[in-house]
Amino acid sequence: MAADTTLTALGRKSEPLAAGLPQTPQMLNHLAYVTPDAEKTVEFYTQVLGLEFVLAVIDDKVPSTGEPFPYFHIFFRLGDGSTIAFFEAPGLPPRAPTPHPAYEIFDHLALQVDSREAVDAWHARLTGLGLSVVGPVDHKIIYSVYFYDPINDIRLEITTPLAADWNDRGDAAQLALADWSETKRQAAASGADTQEALLALIASRDHGAKAQPTDEVL
Numbered sequence: 001m002a003a004d005t006t007l008t009a010l011g012r013k014s015e016p017l018a019a020g021l022p023q024t025p026q027m028l029n030h031l032a033y034v035t036p037d038a039e040k041t042v043e044f045y046t047q048v049l050g051l052e053f054v055l056a057v058i059d060d061k062v063p064s065t066g067e068p069f070p071y072f073h074i075f076f077r078l079g080d081g082s083t084i085a086f087f088e089a090p091g092l093p094p095r096a097p098t099p100h101p102a103y104e105i106f107d108h109l110a111l112q113v114d115s116r117e118a119v120d121a122w123h124a125r126l127t128g129l130g131l132s133v134v135g136p137v138d139h140k141i142i143y144s145v146y147f148y149d150p151i152n153d154i155r156l157e158i159t160t161p162l163a164a165d166w167n168d169r170g171d172a173a174q175l176a177l178a179d180w181s182e183t184k185r186q187a188a189a190s191g192a193d194t195q196e197a198l199l200a201l202i203a204s205r206d207h208g209a210k211a212q213p214t215d216e217v218l
Contacts, residue, residue, distance in 0.1 A: 051076035108155035
């Protein structure tokens with residue numbers, strides 16, 4: 001990230017971000033979701049996905065905020081040491097439906113394996129267990145299959161990189177962000193419809209052009 005990058009999106013005065021930066025986060029420690037059923041979640045993530053069930057915590061309040069929400073907190077470990085976690089809290093109502101189906105597609109958790117053959121093997125295993133699977137999909141930079149955690153309705157992806165630099169294209173990503181953000185600013189300044197302006201930007205960039213900075217990874 002460039003030294004003069006600013007947090008203007010957060011409404012702060014323009015300041016360099018790099019000054020006094022602590023250690024950059026090194027890995028994903030855990031990503032946590034709410035679950036309606038901890039036992040069935042353990043069964044799915046251990047018996048279907050093969051993750052190790054490594055930690056469980058029971059408490060009568062949330063330590064970080066002090067909120068009086070009793071819970072059972074469970075963790076599953078991946079091969080790199082990162083974990084996926086869930087809370088089951090007694091008495092929580094069902095989660096409200098999403099307002100648009102795109103949320104259910106865009107929000108997803110991608111888990112990496114070592115090869116296309118491993119992705120294909122997962123496709124065979126998941127379909128053999130009766131799960132609905134999308135793919136395999138060759139995104140040029142990654143190769144993936146998609147399915148849902150049937151307990152928690154989380155869209156999951158099993159993927160493998162095809163391009164060694166798939167997550168090291170920062171310069172192109174900055175250019176793409178600049179185009180996107182400037183399109184929104186110009187639409188707002190001119191009173192144009194922002195959605196239409198963004199759709200026009202997307203349409204103006206053919207697939208080959210898009211493939212360089214970002215590809216398509218959904």
